[in-house]
Amino acid sequence: MDNFDLVVVGGGPGGYVGAIKAAQKGMKVACIEKEKLLGGTCLREGCIPSKALLHASHELCCLKDLRRVGININKMKDNVSMDVSKMMKHKTQTITGLSKGIDNLFEHGGITRIQATAIFEDPHTLSLHQGKDGEGIVKGDRIMVASGSSVVEPPFCKIDEEVVCSSTGALSFDKVPEHLVVIGGGVIGVELGSVWKRLGAKVTVIEYGDSILGTMDKDARIEMTKQLKKQGLKINTGMAVGKVTRTSDESAVVSMTDRSSGKEIHIECDKVLVACGRKPNTETLFSRHFSPSSNASLVLPDIKFAKRGQLIVDEYLQVPSYKHIFGIGDVVDGPMLAHKASDDAIRAVKTMTGRPTKRSEYSYVPGIVYTSPECASCGMTEDEAKALYGQDNVRCGVCHFSGNSRSKACCESVGFVKIVAMKEKTGKGGKVLGVHIVSEGAGEMIHQGMIALEAGMTAEELGESCFGHPSFSESVKEAALSAYDIGIHC
Template sequence: MAQTEEFDTLILGSGQGGKLLAWHLARSGQRVAVVERQWVGGACPAVACLPSKNVLWGARVAHLTHHAATFGTMTSAVKTDMRKVRGRKQEMIDREIAFHLNAYKTSGAELIMGTGSFVAPKTIDVQLNDGGKRVVSGKQVAINVGSHAAIPNIPGLDTVRAITHIEALELDHLPEHLVVLGGGYVGIEMAQAFRRFGSRVTIIEPGKQLMGREDADAAEEMQRILTAEGIQLVLGALPIKVSGEWGKSVAVTVTTEAGEQTIEGSDLLVAVGRIPNTADLGLEKTGVERDARGFISVNARLETSTPGIWAIGECAGSPQFTHVSVDDFRIVRDNMAGGNRRTDERLVPYVMFTDPPLAHIGLSETEALRQSIPVRVAKLPMSNVLRTEATDETDGFMKALVAADDDQILGFTMIGSEAGEVMAVIQTAMLAGLPYTRLREAAISHLTIAEGLGPLLGNVPPRSAS
């Protein structure tokens, strides 16, 4: 039996929060080990955030090239070489791997590549990827194992060889007709990318609107944008059967209010949600509790039910964004040192990287109505932002929610060019507690997209007389 190796801190999973914690603690003088099953640096630089945005940017270049004549640039026939798209993405991943390996080396944290499972509360048995095993333990432990794509229980799906976003980013050919199960962020991003590369694309969404957690006006605008690009949308459609073989011919039978319908395509992409990677960790030997969906139960300090064991990122039920995992790192780092940072004190923004992108922070109209929070709402079409007249990026709108009884900004949604960058301005104002009138009167540079915040906030209705 392998002898147990002792560390000050042991981290299971090398995702964004876990690796930052490892590097910080190791540079602070601790002996730290990180156990990673597959991807150096976690999913974000390997198969998720960075690779997907790399491919999406390639799709945007393809789209602009196809429409170059609109801007006065004449081109000959345009086609996409998916092998080069994949090659460019892989070159970036290789650079990321080199960066991460160097960061482990210079920090002093040890990266152990293998599959880990708990054999005691703070002890992990690691089956090494290159053979053999190690047993490691820590005085304190952080779990940062992330999540994976959910595969729904639809008859026939297991025989079709459907792909997730991971396999989609590895394609070296262009699907003739890509059918996408799921009208959420991943499904929509991938659908638009492959449509712009040249595939026919159909999105099947069981809900009555795309992007189920967004306000109806945002979903309707995104639906209009996607439809204008030639993407077929089948909403309110529950898949009940799948048949065929991926890459050749697949058929998805759905039920709708109008009855059954069959959508045929060449390839099938599943993007219906995420499941935490907590099933085979041996958590029953740690006393760490999970909720009904399998996420590790934590308090606002990211402490689990077992003292000295923390959880970070998606496996802890944190919002599924890399920037949230980074903030989880800061919370755990400070709390390990005796601080008292909390997850319930943060303001979480997010961006869907379509073209144009969708960005949101704070309260939505739907949430305000559900929580009976009185608000004032202002909207501005992107066509009213002068910058878009120069760039032909007039799709979308800005929307701000302001408190009814004071001038604090409570929420912001935008579909439009540079939406994520503009949202950061609103986020800064919200964090600083600035009244919306300060932004409304600000002299924002001309000719920028953010300049639209002035006229947007000029549309905020006055406070009602009490």
């Protein structure tokens, strides 16, 4: 096979973006992806399908609630329902349509698509295994490792995607479960738990930690727990799951221990969603033999890995001992988010094409929970800021949406904007350190906070900006005002 300027391993939101950007810069590019559809986990079984189901289930809830704004449809009460098969068809059409769009971009850019699994044979050579286009080899002057991540299967259960499911299985239920137990109160757990609760399932969330959404600011965690409980999700924190036992073709028992009392608890259900995190796909890529259990030595002995299996790269996303190899997205440190992977890819290509570009400040990358209300965050939490700069050097400004004109008119007055900033007297000029939002549309508003962080703005500079009225975003301005002065509508 021909030698390429760049070989990309993985066709997800990092890999395909990197391939397209490199082709735009005139490079001869090949992309190796083992799955039939381009787009990675994000498109096939993660971000996009979950948002399709979240949207559909949210629309159902909105339809049930139309009466509060004076809309009556045939004296409708709550007798509306969801056709799950049509909802799943919409999800599938969304996935295939977007993936076909990536295929078209590859064709337009002259990118060689190879459907196979790649394994390093030497620093510039990858062998192809399995898949439509295996066997063979591919050579690249540069190689971008964008192989993504996969579900962590905890020791207490076996995922079968029938009764005990990962997010992949929970995105494809053919009917609404009677009782869904979600193990893990992170983003995936609460999003998919919300979907099936809206559609009529009883949902119990089991979390080992003291709260759900553990990486979010403490006030956001409190508010999200409150709102999700109001919607009917049962949330049990401080629980150590010991075993998940499948008891029949349509049932399982989750056994756990209350960490504070030591009490053993057993919950019967018909579906279990295991949402205990993800791990980088690096295990087989650097082994001579295509076997996850192989103990063979690495082909590239100077490659280093972090404790959780992430590929160690420098500030330019290059492997220190092999500067022509770049690692991006989920295979390196930082948040496992699609937009972070895409950003990594573009920065890596800039470095490849003579414009050395450091990777972004990962703490500024927005994290978004697409429930209702949404929860979004970027930068430091209040606790992180105070731990770093001192209790007396940090000030927080909060504006609740109960005082926001647009949110009141739209019956969406739940939540708040919280801005964490330095105090003026510290000499930091009131610099914005973090922004945290709980609200409908929080995932859109958070980018105002992200830009403020990237630009090094102070709370005063953000608060002096003239926001449109009426808008949800005015609460960002008000929170900024409160961080250095006194807000008007807070």
